[in-house]
Amino acid sequence: MGTDKKSEPLNRVDGRAKVTGKAKYFAEFEVPGLTYCVMVTSTITRGTIATINTKNAERAPGVLAVYTHLNMPAVPGWADQPNSNAKLPSGGEKYRMLGSNKILFNGQPIALVVANTLERAQYAASLVTTTYNKTEHQTDLLKNTQKAAMPGRFGDYTRGEQKEAYKTAPVTIAADYTIPVEVHNPMELAGILAIWEGEDQLKVYAKTQGVKATQRTLAGAFKIPEKNVQVYSEFVGGGFGMGLRTWPQEVAVVAAARQLKKPVKLVMTRQQMFSLVGHRPYTIQHISMGADKDGQLQGIYHEATAETASYDDFTEGTVAMTRFMYACPNVTTKYRIVPLDRGVPIWMRGPGEATGAFALESAIDEMAYKVNMDPLDFRVKNFAETDPEKNKPFSSNNLKEAYQLGSEKIGWNKRNREPRSMKDGEWLVGYGMSTGVFGAHRGESACRAQLNADGTLILQSATSDIGPGTSTAMVQIAHEVTGLPINKIRFELGDAALPPSGSQGGSATVSSVGSAVFDTCTALKALLSEAGLAFEDGTVKPVVGKTATMQQVLATQNKTFFEVTKSSKGGAEQDKYSMYSFSIHFAEVRVHPHTGVVRVKRVVTVADSGRIVSPKTAASQMIGGVTGGIGMALTEEAIIDHRFGRFVNNNLGDYHVPVSADVPHIETIFIDKPDPYSNPMGSKGMGEIALIGFSAAVANAVYHATGKRIRELPITPDKILSA
Amino acid sequence: MKQFSYVRVTSPDAAIAAVSKDKSATFLAGGTNLVDLMKSGVTGPERLVDINRLPLTKIEETKTGLRIGALVKNTTVAEHPLIIKHFPLLSLALKAGASPQLRNMATVGGNMMQRTRCHYFYDTAMPCNKRAPGSGCGAIGGFNRMHAIFGASDKCIAVHPSDMCVALTALDAVVTVKGPKGERKIPFGDFHRLPGDTPEVDNTLQRGELITAVDIPFNEVAGYAHYLKVRDRASYAFALVSVGAALSLKDNNIADVRLAMGGVAHKPWRLKEAEAFLKGKKATIENFQEAARIVMAPAKSQGSNEFKLTLAPNTIVEALKLAAANGNI
Structure with missing residues (x-):
């Protein structure tokens, strides 16, 4: 690799699972006692909730709880750490979902209804009635440009003349360009399935572009160790960026599950996804x-x-x-x-x-x-x-x-x-x-390789595949380093317990995780070499002068597989x-x-x-x-x-x-x-x-x-x- | 979704009886629009009377034309050899609508009964006189790029979304309905209505009346037909403007012509004055343009649909050109 050698075009290693329905997405997991959450959202844009009546919803069949700002279970991490990135210049109003009666945007969740079936939760949600004290809102960028301010992260840049040299050039143009709000709209709807397996032991199936990021967010929100948060997201039906955050409503569902002591699943509606999981800004x-x-x-x-x-x-x-x-x-x-x-x-x-x-x-x-x-x-x-x-x-x-x-x-x-x-x-x-x-x-990423006695290679990293074919690329890299056949290599991802990797965003997965796979497979070669073995002709053979097979070597070492874990990041040349x-x-x-x-x-x-x-x-x-x-x-x-x-x-x-x-x-x-x-x-x-x-x-x-x-x-x- | 009861009927009389005696009951055919409306909370019938088992699923040739049962699926109509032979405009219009999956479920009667796709109608948090009479019209002064330029009122500027109905009105179809008081026939152009002061009423059906069939009389305009639908993407989008045009041409003389538009009014918009102008004239761009000018005289923009004042006449001319060339784009 790193040479001019061309790679072969491979079919997706998980293509069959995807087209046959064997691939399971977060919303498809069934667990005993599963309950369903439906959100009620604000119909005004700014103001406060005057009254919210949940009585009829609470009495509706199958309803376990209705949470509003009046009875929302505490999210411990929200109390003392900001759940928003807000800094100057916007002033950063505090937004805690269901944390107060304040409405900061249209479509903001104002109640969570949990019931024992989805349909019952939907029906009960329709029975929640709200009155508001509306205040004036501003949603039009064009009418608020006077509030434009320089964010901390992106300062002004000038190279050369400060005084806008273009003005004195022989040929000039000047024009304004506008792009509207665009919404990611992945085919798979957003949400989370939360299961508490004890007071401080959490398991979630998530739609996320980063299982480690979701693990960190939830560990911080509930003040429990990261290792106590299991996050699974093996298949993701598109993300395009909306899965780069664990959104407040997802954290709120985890809080509801903790209080109810029952697994709770939220699948947002398409309409809700326009307001609640980000968008490309106007x-x-x-x-x-x-x-x-x-x-x-x-x-x-x-x-x-x-x-x-x-x-x-x-x-x-x-x-x-x-x-x-x-x-x-x-x-x-x-x-x-x-x-x-x-x-x-x-x-x-x-x-x-x-x-x-x-x-x-x-x-x-x-x-x-x-x-x-x-x-x-x-x-x-x-x-x-x-x-x-x-x-x-x-x-x-x-x-x-x-x-x-x-x-x-x-x-x-x-x-x-x-x-x-x-x-x-x-x-x-x-x-x-x-x-x-x-x-x-290229970010830092780790990978674990396990070479089994039967010659199969398993690679693991806590990365994601939102569609590009992460596993296929990783299998291909491992194949090119080891020479093992494609069908002998399996790549496992979408589990926060695996060796850490960054989120799938910013076009960095192959460069980061792929490097970890490359380095790990290279280390595996070295490990085999120490044992008098080498990858050859798509399998593991004794090196020249040695006779012990891999199985024999493993038996003498009292092992069933070789394993190596490597972390990898870019060097000074970067x-x-x-x-x-x-x-x-x-x-x-x-x-x-x-x-x-x-x-x-x-x-x-x-x-x-x-x-x-x-x-x-x-x-x-x-x-x-x-x-x-x-x-x-x-x-x-x-x-x-x-x-x-x-x-x-x-x-x-x-x-x-x-x-x-x-x-x-x-x-x-x-x-x-x-x-x-x-x-x-x-x-x-x-x-x-x-x-x-x-x-x-x-x-x-x-x-x-x-x-x-x-x-x-x-x-x-x-x-x-x-x- | 609001809870409801469901009953399946096997005769038109049972269906009519079930709905006429219960104000909160409604017919369910393909369900492609009704179920969406129920899920959005726009409508909430307490009883669904499933009519899919009724024997209204045939396309038959009569002495004067073709009779299409109200429950024939849109796909079946679009692909039926007799329809393609006698009324290609109808086939073309149907194929321009929705998606294959929806057309496989949607019925002729259901297509006629579909409600507007106005955003304000669908969002129960917005004002809409059609959904909640007296609440106001959100589209007036709002986002009304898709809305009417003909026949709107100060209560409602919504448009009818159907492509099929544009063809049926152009083809002088007649609707047969059966109700508690017996059977009656409604000329297609009188089936849908303009919003006026009661935009909540889409059509002239009485409570309990069931559409049983649509008759289309034979005509001479099958040879040169085109349905031109201008929309924001190439498929699966409602019309900004659509035009159904069918001509009988002899030596480039227009012996007969049918013209109707979609996406411009609360009902499929038949262009009879333009037809009268064109009849007997040469099929020339100039005549097509003059016909379009006649059509546009009463047009009125609502703001963000200003472009339709240009797009509509252009689309009329293009549709006539393509029909005359018997071409497709």
Whole structure:
């Protein structure tokens, strides 16, 4: 590994379990005496609960308890440690679910109803009646920009001239870009199943992207040792970021289970998931840009303003890409957040970088047209050979090759660059491109290997698989290190008791856990070598000069298996280089000039993400990311009626994720060259770059097709007609 | 969900008797909309009268046309050879609606009875005169991108969501209903109603009346039909605007024409004035555009649906062009 050797495309090792229903998701676990929790949520946006009447609900058949702020069992950890990240500037109002009569956002849980069947809990929940004292609420970012403040985590950045050099450049552009609220909407609904097996012994089945993170949160909330919290989450039906937190309502359900001394399960409704498990924040961005007449960038100013909750500061890397993507001497970025009376956002695939890339890569296209250059040539001309933000070399950067490969595949140079110049019947034809980039992170991760006497290898790590195919990639890495056949290797995850790993987020799982698997398997080889054994021809054999088989060696050592556990993290080289994964997206669209309908006709997406460990699941991940990008570009928008502070399309009928008919053939190309410094495999992350920038490729293609620049997503027919 | 009782009936008379004597009872056919409404708390019948066993599941040829039983599934209608031969517009409209799974369950009668998809109607925490008369209309002054540009009132600006009904109104279908007082026929255009002061009433059915069949008279417009549905994604979305167009063309002269729209009014919106204008004229873009202008004269925007004032006439022209070309997109 770490070489140019290509990996074989493997089917998912858990594919059969998934399609046959053998794979069990958190809500499917049945335990004796299971009870069901249904949440009642606020119908006002700000104010207080005046009265809440739970009598009828309590008397309804099968009801075990109804919890409100008047009788919510204590969550010990909530008393003295903040359950929110709120710091300045929002002031960080205190939010404790069912902790007081205060309402901070619409859809906030105000009662938990627990009954012995789901239907009975639902019915009883419908009997809870509430009166409120309403006060004025603010949910509209555009009307509250005066509250915008700089969060602690993301300070302003300037390189070169402080005085916005773009203003004096020969060619300038300035524009505002808007993205709406988007909601992760994984197919699997969110929730938790909590089982107390004693006063301080907890077991949960969770929908989480990090079993260790959930373990830490719950241990802290209930002030019990981490080892007393068992967290299981072997299969997760999509996360996209919403599973990176253990949400207050999940903690509250665990508290209810403790008081009731019964297992309690909560499965949120789709509607509740719009308000209670985060979202991509509504963000407005301003970009000004200046360039020479020959297309050399002189200055970029990029300012992003995003919503957060009044009770929690959410921040993300929206303007990060602008700082280093292009060789531009003068760059200023600013990032602001505005506290609103809304549920808190959370990272959504790509996260802030996808928001930022829409603005930056649209603006780059605008500037390319303004200086009369091909947008691809413009990017190459402004290519950053080294990272201009960190002043370090890139660990690897094959963007120029990626531009080349992608443009050849889509036929970029065969198009007529003139906007509104190409047609297919009545439909206008357009080509667009964009770049995506995301940090190639590697965190600390541990893995245990157990080599059994029968030659099977079991690998264990407390990581997750929210869909990308973690186990498949890990089995593939172990196969390549040991030479054992795929069907002799099993990877176990989704259990907090296994050797620790980070959460599955930020495109770091293969790099972090994969390195642990690599190092552990390498250590296992050394262990075998000491015992006079070696992996050979897909099995374990005595080394030359030795005769004892593995079984015999184990017997003499009085063991049934060899085992080794290793923890792994990046070395000092991680500080010497700037490490990023890159993607190039090309989209060909059709736009109907009279109905405003946009269809993505063809996609070529190129990933420069080091060596590809698992080509088949990697391709699937790119296809999934592009599909999410089609949604971001054309269809997805969660709408709040600000008069009420309430979502009006919080269901999958009205919140439009792309359906199969919206998704054309997506061609994926991998540069597949190892990064010398990223990790032992030479791989870099892929989850985010698959989506980052794609929406700009579509918006740029729409411009090429129509001559209309749409700067507000999603690009729905009304926006084309009104532009 | 509110608790309810359930009874299965096997004759239309038993069904009618069960619902006419009990104000809190309602018919259950495919259930694709009713069950959602019950789960959302929008409606809460105490008794469901399951009519799925009634013998109303045939498509038959009569002397004057085709008769479709009220319980024929949407998929069956869309794929039936006689429907495709005589009324391709109906088949096209059905296939533009919902998803295959829903069409496999949904019935013709149920499709006619489906309620608006207005967000404010579905959310019981919002005002809605249709769901809770007198509570106000949340959509007026709110998010009304999907809402009506024709025939709205100051009580309600919701639209009827059906694609099938757009085709049926264009095709001059006649609805047969049976009730406690016997059988009667309702021209399709009179089946649904405008909101006026009573938006809670979607149609002209009386309590206990059961849709038993829909008759479509034979016509000459089967040769050139197109159903154009403009929506926010390529499938499984309600229409921003849809147009059903069917023409009888002789040497590019329009001998007969049928036009109706969806997504623009509280009922499927038949365009009779435009039809009258087009009849006898040449099938030209200019004539199509003039027909669209006639249609749009009374149109009124509600705010966020302003774009429909452009989209609607454009879609009429496009649908006519595609119908005349007998093409598909």
